[in-house]
Amino acid sequence: MREITTLHELGEAISGEELYVRYSEGPDDDRSSGSRDTESGLELPGLSANPLRPESWWTRPVEDWLARQVCQYEHLRRKEPARFAWVLAGPVVGRGPDCEPLIRPFRPVARLSDDLLEEATRRYRERFHAGRGPGDDES
Known part of the structure; x- marks a missing residue:
């Protein structure tokens, strides 16, 4: 599986x-175990994953969206060191309990490098107000 090393390169990949x-132990493991x-x-009918293409309402840079999406489940990697971030394609067959797309069948596309994950984390911390909700604005 090829490796994507920058958010810019990931942005180019989603244009097509x-x-x-997805964070897991990889496509081979996911073929036999799936998502629960x-x-x-309950076993889910597909693999839970985060979409990488920005929604139509997104007016900020694509790299901001990608950083946010990549960082949403990064805690799974810290929790279980065998897990890594990888990119997949395939049809959406449903939604998971957090409204995330469920993909089946899937095709592995690339692995995200540690450098990309560090870039995404930096960008996410610099450009987003993570953890703040409505009414938590700084005055």
Whole structure:
């Protein structure tokens, strides 16, 4: 599987097709285990993943969207060191319990490098008010 090393390169990859990011032990492991809803214990009909193409309302740079999407589940990698971030393509067959797309069948596209993850984390911290909700504006 090829490796994507920058947010710019990831942005170029999403211009051609609908792609998603997933944190797991990789495509080979996911072919045999899939995704499960941890609260109910139910097996999901596809792999849970985060969409990488910005929504039509997004007016900020594509790299900002990508940083946000890549960072949303980065805690899974810290929690389980065997997990890594990788990009996949495939049809959406449903939505998971957090409204995330469920992809099946899937095609692995690329692995995200540690450098890209560090770039995404820096950009996310610099450009977003992570953890703040409505009414939490700084005065």
